[in-house]
Amino acid sequence: MSYRLGVDVGGTFTDLLLMDESNGESFIAKVPSTPSDPSVAVLDGIDRICRSSGVDPSGIHSVMHGTTVATNAILTRRGARVGLVTTRGYKQVLHIARSFVPGGLGGWVVFNKGELLAPLELTIEADERIGARGEVVRELDEDGVRSGLRMLREAGVEALTICLVNAYRNAAHEQRIARVAAEIMPGVPVSLSSEVVPEMQEYERAETTVVNSYVRPQVAHYVQHLQEELQRRLRPDVRLAILRSDGGLATSQSAAQAPVNMLLSGPAGGVAGAIWFCSRGGFPKVLTCDVGGTSTDVALIDDGHARVRRETRVGDIAVRAPSVDVRTVGAGGGSIAFVPELTRALRVGPESAGAVPGPAAYGHGGAQATVTDANVVLGYLPATQKLGGDFQMRHDLAAAAVQKIADAMGVSLLEAAEGIVRIANEHMYGALRLISVEQGYDPRDFALCAFGGAGPLHGNALGILMNAWPVIVPPGPGVLCAYGDATTRIKDEASRSLVRRLSEITAEEVADALEQLGDAVRASLAGQDIALDQQQVNWQADVRYQGQALLLTLEIDPAHVRAHGLGGLAMAFDAEHERQFTFSLSEAHELVGLRAIARAPRPSIADKAAEGSGLDPQAAVIGAQAIHYAGRNHEATIYDRAGLAPKRRLDGPAIVFELDSTTLILPGHHAIVDEVGNLLIRPGTQEIAA
Structure with missing residues (x-):
């Protein structure tokens, strides 16, 4: 049997997913992350998942990895x-x-500019000049x-960036x-701007290439x-691929040469996992909502592809590199609720209790009320649920923390808890509107995919706010980033400015x-052992109105251009601008740039074989739980997700348990398990899809 392994490194945990390619069977594992050396957690996780699954490590032929090494190097300035x-x-x-x-x-009064990644004392000027059309205006003074x-060498430079004016031409x-x-x-590794980002605009090209040099030795x-x-622990021919910020994969060699494309590989993994499960379930238009402990990441998938922006931002650094258009809001399971003395109005986030001490319900010393504590008080996270299979929630500690909020507001415990959850949902709703309504998309045309450790708890409520149905909770929602790492594909691109x-x-x-760009990117993938006849290439054009800075990226095909001219491109731009x-x-x-993506x-x-026993959902019932929703008490049925077979219908209120997450189905709604899992x-009144 042949296995592929997805590994996603987070700030607290490293998630692993081992998948059997022959039957789709998968195994998951979580191990504590090791920030000082992330590879330690990766290798420990591989040992654990192989032991728990009984899989021989030599059967793993591919490892796909989402890493934060480059991101952390920038954030910590190391x-x-x-x-x-x-x-x-x-x-x-x-x-x-x-x-x-x-x-x-x-803003200038309090603005403190961050340190330059390439300081002025390590910057030298070359006496040369290339013109805007690519002509040599002044020859290079090589001496x-x-x-x-030589001066830079004596100063101990560890990486070199070369970025000359108009070098993209x-x-x-x-x-x-x-x-x-x-x-x-x-x-000393050398990065050329004409290779890293051969596009116009000096500052963006220089910053991007400097960032590439800054993280390159560490990533390599x-x-x-x-x-x-x-190679030593698994097999000599094992293939390692690193997830790119735009949701594609890069070979280990490509990642080491151009790490600037890997800055946001973490959030991209979850979106890639959502595409995998939602497209197989027949949902090409999806809003994704990844709710973790500190924040919520949202993105939009249209026609089976995530929206990609041409800029990646990490902290105060912005580079010209493609990344999945993920928007983040400070609302998660650990977001702290508080009541300011001046206004007496409830606030939630963006401050978070983090993993240590964490929510009060964890029993690790946390005393401030969080969204997780409110969910425990409302019954959405029963005490019988063991987070990650390791520890149980403490209802008494959660109630004590939320009671402080209730006393400050002069309301009951349940009213305070429900208020905390509703405000957190509104924060997430605002982020979802940002990537849908404010981008010209009608959320009613999309499904909503909720994942992450806390996403399935809030998904049903967000579906109501967005009127986006169905709300999709994929298998293993808490480790979906690792799913995305394991199921995406190698990708590369080439571009030029016009x-x-x-x-x-x-x-x-x-x-x-x-066609020249297509040939270049095909050759790049061929050099990564991807045969030419197996590659898929598409082209894009960046267009704007003359005199404007705003660019819109449009799909384009060279054969269509030869046959029908450029009139269709102008019409497509006007239509997208109007939308x-x-x-x-x-x-x-004005045609600003062209791009080929392979x-x-x-x-x-x-596909994984259907599991569960028959269509009777009672076979998966493991208990009942009192919950509070919309000012009323209800009794929710608790199900074990592992026992749910396809086509089963679960009527709300219901709670679905699994190792890595908990799903809440609200009163007046139902859930059905599709063939993908x-x-x-x-909504309960809506017909069930065939």
């Missing part, structure tokens, strides 16, 4: 010592940036560059400097060490450029 080479006169490019100060008109590089000078650097400072060391350990009016460029020029902003203009259209085939994984929650 990356490499980076030197920067730029064109004479542009030494301050990172310092000046876009002259943007957050916080409105008075001056040699002198500057002509990379000759950057490449010459790279060759000189290889002579003067051998062994981590990936190489993990690859060697996997900045030409559509009226000034021919269809042949555009089609030729698209998002309710209007279009009669201005000229993907490997989807993994061949058999998803729980589909709908």
Whole structure:
């Protein structure tokens, strides 16, 4: 038998999912994360999941890994010592940036600019100039560059960035400097802006390439060490792939060379897992809601693909790298509820109790009321539920914490608890509106996928607020990021800037450029052992109205462009602009950039055989629980999800237990198990889908 392993490293736990490709059977494990060296937790988790499942480690041929190594290096400022080479006169490019100060008109009063990842004392200027059309305006002074590089070598530079003006149009000078650097400072990794992000806009290109250099040594060391350990413990030919920020996979070699594309691989894993289960269940249009202990991440999936933005932001650093368009709000299971003395109005979050001490119900010393404590008081998390299979909730501690909120507001314990949950739901609802209604999408056209440790508890309520049905709770919702890691596919892309009016460029020029980009990205995947005949390539164009900064990304096909010209591209832009902003203009259209994206085939994984016993849901009943909802008391039936077979209908109120999460089905609603294993929650009056 052949197995593939998905591994997602979180701040508190590392989740692992082992999947048998022949029958779809899966096994899960959770181990404490080891921030000082994430590979320790990964390797410990592999040992545990192999022991618990009885699987021979040599049967694992592929390991797909979502990692936070690059993210943590930026957030903690523990990356490499980076030197920067730029064109004479542009030494301050990172310092000046876009002259943007957050916080409105008075923001400059309290704004403290963060330290540069490539400080001025490690920045040298090359006497050269490439013109806007790629012509050489001034030849490179190689002797001056040699002198500057020697200075950087003596200063102990650990990684080098080369970013010259207009290098995206002509990379000759950057490449010459790279060759000189290889002579003067051998062994120091060099990142060229013309390779990392060959697009216009000097600051964004410089910042992105510097970030790539900043995290590159650390990521390369981590990936190489993990690859060697996997080969030693599993099998010599095991394949390691790292999840990209845009939801695709990169080989370990590609990840080590361009780690800037891996900054947000964690949230992307959950979206990739949602795509896997929802598309197989017949739901190509989905809003995702990943509720954890500290925050909620939301995203939009349209036609089986997640919306991707061309910018990735980590802390105060923004880079020109594709990432799944995930929006985050500070509302999760650990969000703290409080009542300010001045207003006496209940507030929830964004402060969180975290994992230590955690909610009061954990019994680890937490005393402040959290969303989890409110769920315990309302009966949504019964005391019989063991979180992660390890420890039980303490109802008495949760009630004592929430009672403080009730006393401060002058209401009953249950009213306070319900108020906490409703406010948390409103925060999540606001985030969901941000990626749907405010982007021109009608949420009624989408299903809602709730996952994460706390997502299934809030999913039904969010479905009511959004009027998005069904609410989908996939199998293993608490480890869905690991599912996403295990089931996504290798991806790469190539791009170039043009900045030409559509009226000034021919269809042949555009089609030729698209095909050149396609050839380049195909060659890249071929170098990662993906055969040409197995690759899927699609193309995109960035278009705007002339004189505007706003870009819209549209799908484009070189064959269609050759046959029908560029008129269709302008019409598609106007239609998308009108959909998002309710209007279009009669201005000229400008083609800003082109892009080719290549993907490997989807993994061949058999559907898991149906489990459970018959259609009688009573076989999975393990008890009953008193809950409080909408000011009334109800008795909810408790089910063990492992005993639920496809086509079973569960009428609310009901609670569904599983190892990694708990699902709440509210009164007046029902859930049905589909053939994939998803729980589909709908209003009780709605017909059951066939």
